[in-house]
Amino acid sequence: MEFGPHLMLASLEGAVIASILVLTAMGLSIVFGVMRVVNVAHGEFFMLGAVLAWYVSTALGGHPAIGFAVALIVAPLAVGLVAAVSDQLILKRINYDPDRTIVGTIGMLFIIQQTTLMTFGPEARPVEAPFNQRLALPWFEFSEGGLQMIWPWGLSITSYKLFVIFAALTVLVALWLFLTRTKIGLIMRATQQDSETAKAFGVPVGTVYSCVFGLGAALAALGAVLVVPIQQAHYLMGADPLLMAFTVVIIGGLGSLPGTVIAAFLIGMSDGIISVFFSPTLAQIIATFLVAMILVFRPQGLMGKAET
């Protein structure tokens, strides 16, 4: 394959990675933005979403689309609920103290991970994609007869991967509308700005925190349900998304949602492209290097605001 089509293929792979990443990182960013909690257990909520998707789709049987559709709703809801409950049981009890929440969420990480190992087991299990047609993609080329459309061999994407990209975009738009157009979104943003004053205006900050923690976890779980037909469900699968999400959130600026979207796109695309042309390890090296450079030269992140 020539360079052009090859690059297009790599970009599409990158877009899929970016789509999953943006959902996971968004969850992490919202939780930090509103609650000032660095959620180390975020990757485990991701894993939990994937594992639940496997349970749901196996239990239902029938056409894979049915199980997948149900998992798409049930898994984020269930994971969100688990997160909201653990917020009430753990984070609230330690008063959201920044240091202790890190230790607390590390504890949650191990509990969720080991519980999954004891019940789900150490195997990686696949979830069948609801649809998976191969779509050949065209490429344009100049030849004697002018612009010509050709169909290079190997230049294709599956319909499911396209669906992942569109699903992530839809969720992003929905999330944005939720935060900017609804009363609950307004309350969340007010709490993010000044939780004490919000309390003085009747905002039940404790409940808002639980909802936000649940929402963050549900976003991770949603990303996991989308990824599980491409990548199998496994009890250790949470580590990578956690690291990537932190990378994205640091580059974008902790708590800045537009920054998170931009950084997720950057990191996802570069990960896809560099992995195809060079090696996945190089992609990670570059991402980590970027984090280091951001921390040195622009510690508040691309879109973050400097503390005043």
Next chain:
Amino acid sequence: MLEVNDIHTGYGPVKVLYGASLNAQSSEILCLLGRNGAGKTTMLKAIMGLLPVMSGSVTLQGQELHRLPAHHVPRHGIGYIPQGRRLFRELTVDENIEIGLMARKQSRDTRDWVLDLFPRLRERLDQQAGTLSGGEQQMLATARALCLRPKVLLLDEPTEGLQPSMIEQIRQVIVKMRDEGFAIILVEQRVDAVLSIADRVTFIENGRDVRTTDAATLKQDTSIIARHLGV
């Protein structure tokens, strides 16, 4: 109307108030005077339930407030204008007002009433609160508190850092609210401003209320002020 009875409170292990009391009546402006660190702001925060009250009580028309979770306190009709305004800076003017309206589920009428009091805000509804001028921010903070249609209004140094014309405007609104029957508790540093507006003055010293007098008495005998605030 609002009675604070012998409360002890503070920030974690640091106690600030040791048995402070006050009593605010409707249609009256009660000023809290005291040196820096005497506990005036702490008093207002304790009334709002933002600090734990270790002993003593806060009651509004006979109803106990100090046992309620903080977010229930404003729902009983207490509007709070915190020190330094504490606006939701990245929200628009409109959204800040909306938060105020939500606290006691007030309707559009209240919104119109508040915007009629501060016409400047009506022109800036879509502007981010943090980009307003100091005076406009104070108007918004006041408007946000009035959105609750409160019975009691707590103001913590509302004129701090404002230009004289703005101070006068804020002062007029406070007097207007008093005449409409609000109970107003005002924390203010400038003695002349206090004397021109207050009906009664409570002096706070070292976490206790040491004296409550009519403003009229103070005007005649300014030595009282010197005794409690003297430097």
